[in-house]
Amino acid sequence: xxxxxxxxxxxxxxxxxxxxxxxxxxxxxxxxxxxxxxxxxxxxxxxxxxxxxxxxxxxxxxxxxxxxxxxxxxxxxxxxxxxxxxxxxxxxxxxxxxxxxxxxxxxxxxxxxxxxxxxxxxxxxxxxxxxxxxxxxxxxxxxxxxxxxxxxxxxxxxxxxxxxxxxxxxxxxxxxxxxxxxxxxxxxxxxxxxxxxxx
Amino acid sequence: xxxxxxxxxxxxxxxxxxxxxxxxxxxxxxxxxxxxxxxxxxxxxxxxxxxxxxxxxxxxxxxxxxxxxxxxxxxxxxxxxxxxxxxxxxxxxxxxxxxxxxxxxxxxxxxxxxxxxxxxxxxxxxxxxxxxxxxxxxxxxxxxxxxxxxxxxxxxxxxxxxxxxxxxxxxxxxxxxxxxxxxxxxxxxxxxxxxxxxxxxx
Numbered sequence: 001x002x003x004x005x006x007x008x009x010x011x012x013x014x015x016x017x018x019x020x021x022x023x024x025x026x027x028x029x030x031x032x033x034x035x036x037x038x039x040x041x042x043x044x045x046x047x048x049x050x051x052x053x054x055x056x057x058x059x060x061x062x063x064x065x066x067x068x069x070x071x072x073x074x075x076x077x078x079x080x081x082x083x084x085x086x087x088x089x090x091x092x093x094x095x096x097x098x099x100x101x102x103x104x105x106x107x108x109x110x111x112x113x114x115x116x117x118x119x120x121x122x123x124x125x126x127x128x129x130x131x132x133x134x135x136x137x138x139x140x141x142x143x144x145x146x147x148x149x150x151x152x153x154x155x156x157x158x159x160x161x162x163x164x165x166x167x168x169x170x171x172x173x174x175x176x177x178x179x180x181x182x183x184x185x186x187x188x189x190x191x192x193x194x195x196x197x198x199x
Numbered sequence: 200x201x202x203x204x205x206x207x208x209x210x211x212x213x214x215x216x217x218x219x220x221x222x223x224x225x226x227x228x229x230x231x232x233x234x235x236x237x238x239x240x241x242x243x244x245x246x247x248x249x250x251x252x253x254x255x256x257x258x259x260x261x262x263x264x265x266x267x268x269x270x271x272x273x274x275x276x277x278x279x280x281x282x283x284x285x286x287x288x289x290x291x292x293x294x295x296x297x298x299x300x301x302x303x304x305x306x307x308x309x310x311x312x313x314x315x316x317x318x319x320x321x322x323x324x325x326x327x328x329x330x331x332x333x334x335x336x337x338x339x340x341x342x343x344x345x346x347x348x349x350x351x352x353x354x355x356x357x358x359x360x361x362x363x364x365x366x367x368x369x370x371x372x373x374x375x376x377x378x379x380x381x382x383x384x385x386x387x388x389x390x391x392x393x394x395x396x397x398x399x400x401x
Contacts, residue, residue, distance in 0.1 A: 012204060046251055046261055049241055053267040054296035055312055055365075057399075062366045063317065173214030180207045187200070 012184070239266045240279075240306070248305055253291065253394040255326030262305040271298070273365045276311030276379035280386075283308055288386050290358075292373055294322060295398030299358075299375060301383060308386070311379040314363050316356075316371040323371075324397035327351040329389050341370060347380035349387055358383070358393070 167175070240263040243249040248262040265277055286304025293300070294315050301309040316322035329349045336348040336359070345359035360381070361367070361374025373395075375383065 044241060046249060046264055049264050049266075050293060050296055050298055050300065053269075053271050053310065054293070054298050055271050055273060056297070057295055058297060058315075058368075060318075063368045064366055170214040173210045176210050177207050177214075180203060180210075184200075184203065 240264065241266050251291075253326070254324060254396055255394070257326065257392075257394070259289065259302070260305055261302070261307070264300075264307045265310055267310065271310075271312045273312050273314075273363050274376055276309065276376050278309040278379065278382050280308040287391075288388075289392040289394065290383070290387070292322075292358075292393065292395045293398065294324070294395065294400050299373065299379075301386060303386065309379060309382060311375050312363055314361060314367045314369055314374040317368040320368075320370040322369070322373060322395060323352070323356060324395045324401065327356075327393045327395065329387050329391045329393065331389055332384060332387065334384065345372070346377065347384040349384065349393075351393055 242263045243261060245262070248260040251259050251261050253259060265279060267277055280303065283306045284304045288301065288303045291300045291302070292298075292313060292315075297312055297315070299311050299313045300307055329351065330353070331350045333348045333350075334346065336345045336357075337343070338345050338355075340355060345357065348357045348359040350357045356371045356373075358373045358375060358380070360377040360379075361369065361372070363374055363376050367374070
């Protein structure tokens with residue numbers, strides 16, 4: 001293996017160049033305001049050109065009406081949603097607030113579910129913590145006014161779970177390349193004279 | 200060991216191609232860049248150009264786009280119609296990017312940042328035509344002037360000059376800077392097409 005040292009280091013240098021140079025050159029090539037100098041030029045997609053000049057999407061913060069008369073219009077008071085069945089629930093861990101359906105509070109709070117809360121689980125939560133379509137409260141969970149009407153309250157709006165971050169393909173390849181470098185370095189160390197083991 | 204090096208090179212090339220895939224296109228033969236001053240154009244290969252899908256199922260062939268250096272700020276616009284032949288004029292409004300782009304004979308001649316309708320008075324998306332145009336229109340419904348108005352719908356959606364600034368919303372109209380509105384007013388005629396693309400704001 002030592003005979004191939006020069007070839008191997010040249011190959012490693014090639015791999016490094018292949019990884020680093022296109023990334024750097026591509027940044028220069030796609031710069032629309034620079035002067036083209038490379039052999040390969042990129043034909044830009046119209047949407048990417050428009051996205052580059054765009055100030056971005058409008059944020060929902062601090063919006064004002066452009067017409068002054070419209071801006072001075074009276075603000076409409078928010079309407080509360082009245083559930084058809086008012087309920088009270090007592091007992092440990094139960095919701096004392098009347099009129100609050102199962103899963104509404106946890107839906108607004110955490111998307112994962114009420115697992116892990118100390119004490120009794122929230123009424124209507126499945127053992128694995130996922131939020132079900134609202135089911136009536138557990139029978140006998142507290143002083144309920146005449147039990148649960150099968151009709152039940154309106155289902156709460158479904159809160160989609162927050163997706164976990166997935167690395168980009170280019171980030172993946174960089175990571176694999178780095179791990180490969182570490183592996184190559186470890187292999188190289190094996191051929192060096194080792195320090196005497198402590199007995 | 201050689202196999203490992205080869206594998207690493209393949210992964211590196213794959214990452215490089217993936218970087219270009221994110222940009223939206225792979226490196227292909229070159230576009231020409233005209234040296235017509237700072238507002239050069241991105242030209243697509245002749246004679247057919249590049250297709251652009253538009254609302255309503257329409258498809259237009261784009262021959263060039265304006266090369267805007269950097270990002271627009273609110274109130275900015277660009278207009279370059281020199282050397283562009285006469286032809287059908289149409290407009291593409293992009294609500295997600297807050298942009299308006301004017302095309303004549305497949306070449307982009309102008310672009311600006313827009314303001315559009317609030318969420319309770321949204322700007323509709325789709326294909327529209329200019330119903331009428333009025334230079335000094337005054338809105339009775341909203342008690343406000345609408346200079347260089349290009350009416351798009353019967354219920355009050357129009358393109359007109361407005362004070363384009365961050366955070367401003369309209370009652371459904373598309374607001375553009377005053378100078379850009381004047382130039383657009385001169386180009387558009389009743390019957391000209393306006394495409395409004397909502398993108399991710401649907």
